[in-house]
Amino acid sequence: MQFKRHTLPNGLEVIAECDPSALSLALGFFVQTGARDETPAEAGVSHFLEHMVFKGTARRTAEDVNREFDELGAHYNAFTSEENTVYYASLLPEHQAESIDLLADIMRPSLRTEDFDMEKKVILEEIEMYLDQPPYGMDDHLKRLCFGAHPIANSVLGTAESVAALTSDAMRSYFQRRYAPGNLVLAASGRVDFDAMVEQAEAACGAWDRGDASRPLAPTSVTPSRESIVHSSATQQYALLLGNAPDGVSEDRYAAKLLATILGDDSGSRLYWRLIDPGHAESASLGHYDYQGVGMYYTWLAGEPDDLEENLAAVEEVLASIPTEPPTADELSQAKSKIKSRVVLGSERPRSRLFHLGGGWQMRGDYRSLEEELKRLDAVTIDDLMRVAAEHPLDRNAVVTVGPREDLVL
């Protein structure tokens, strides 16, 4: 594996993790834009725009885009998060040139008003489906409750109201602002010909107008509160808990992920043995999510409505357990084993390496090899876990429950 980088004169960065022994190639444009970069009036535009990017360019119709990806035998897709919009393809190395030309072309979409109007229906249906499924939009609601008007609480999908009110002009203006070359990274991993990649990027993107986009990083932290929402058609009662955690730049993120695994991995953790193995709850798990300047512990509980109080009390006991019951050496080594095995098994496809490469670059502006990641993880001690748990206590959470219970007092 060799890391390489180059910056085009217009600011577009080209980075790659080259592995000559790989059999395939994964390529993608990482746009440093997502829900947190939207104004309230634009809520949902990043995700909506992601759909529109596949609807044709000056040189290609939407059908051409689909057909050409298909003819390359490429597996391609895109996703939008709070912080990134990513367009990627996995394919045979022999198609590197064609795939860069195609991916670069769709980064300059036509954004035609007819397509916008059609696609708006698809997005509104997606929002409806999201609200129909557990936790019925309550994860977005919880974030708003915790972080108030801070943009990290913005919903990736937006709301039915914000999307309905969005105009194609507003999308074009967001696009101009956020898809400038200085805000994009073209990343590749696997069997990459990097010199050719730079030339291909220059040919396909060199003429894009220079431009940058910034992201203000105002500090924020969780305001604990408790709320119970009635959703009569639900058959289970859900509880969502959100608390402060190390952010995505902090070196304490390794300890945070180990703590989350020890307490709340969905198999073989303290929550698992307390609630799942004995059959008290359907699911109970804890994850660590990290963003620029913000980190979150997110706990999820689902079970019989009548068991909510007892199960939630058990969850909160487990989350509060670290100071009095420090992680054992066995817990730490099993958690390391699990995370390492997940990282290693996940890293065997160039596509997963690509997400790691581009995501890390946009989050921290650095490259960390797999070996280095594993070394940092391995170096975490029980003392580190205790210190990180003291700095970001796991039991100071905002709590929202949702389900059929009308009598619930938290």
Next chain:
Amino acid sequence: MQFKRHTLPNGLEVIAECDPSALSLALGFFVQTGARDETPAEAGVSHFLEHMVFKGTARRTAEDVNREFDELGAHYNAFTSEENTVYYASLLPEHQAESIDLLADIMRPSLRTEDFDMEKKVILEEIEMYLDQPPYGMDDHLKRLCFGAHPIANSVLGTAESVAALTSDAMRSYFQRRYAPGNLVLAASGRVDFDAMVEQAEAACGAWDRGDASRPLAPTSVTPSRESIVHSSATQQYALLLGNAPDGVSEDRYAAKLLATILGDDSGSRLYWRLIDPGHAESASLGHYDYQGVGMYYTWLAGEPDDLEENLAAVEEVLASIPTEPPTADELSQAKSKIKSRVVLGSERPRSRLFHLGGGWQMRGDYRSLEEELKRLDAVTIDDLMRVAAEHPLDRNAVVTVGPREDLVL
């Protein structure tokens, strides 16, 4: 990649595709047994037994089995098909010894009657769910229609009746007959220490009683017929078509897969451009399935109930199109590109290589490297496609439709 093999004195074969540059290891027991090896009274026993294998051994409770896999950070699972039952785990190479010990131990399960009675309920629910989802069991029905009493038509799940009537004694007798060492292969791929693997297999499986199991391979071929089944609660009308194709040992399987891709890949094939792109049907695709001594082309169509006749006629026209509209050079090269890219992208994880390795070994008793597979595929010419389509015409199918239409006459 280096292929290695060794046979233990009791007949158990140990095979591996060793890749010292891999970061992980995939390991599995391949049992040459499945639905086609069941008597009518045993229908469903292979799949039921697969569940029972995780319910504990002389040395481990079911909880121990789960906990130990979890502590190894292993991703593990099992599946049952018409021809194989496979138990596998992906994990870090440092846990090779422990994982072989654990996988080998569960290959000698306790099969306790209490666990059998409990698990029977789970299996019956699985059958109910299967019958509740499109195509409502009609794929099993179609195979029975096509192949009559030939065991290749046996359902992997069995029927609610056969499973309900199954006794734990019958399962134990099936287990004795089919899980003899001579009918098992221990396979590994990725970063394997093969010498250690042979020693570990000897320690864990060396004491298993010698034994073999055979599988009669009576020839069969599809009897074309047409049938329409009413399923009033369905919102779409489905059609399933089944025809003869090259079997899993035939060198013509490469051509068969290319023909299936040209005619019926779910993106950018003749069926796609005829039915999906213009919005006539929800889905229309064709696959090639190969077994020992039997091959099948399986076509699937779903759409508005009222459009069935027209859509089915279009499907049958496409399936009949090869003799008069031979594949073009573009179609062949795009189909090769798609299959190669799928094979290559799929092969980057040791787990996928494991399935290829163990499956190929049990199907044909040989090992074919990825490079060799790609070479064979690349060598297929338009003449080959024409010859294979002449030997196994794609338009001699049995057809079953299922959906709300009561007036349908095929």
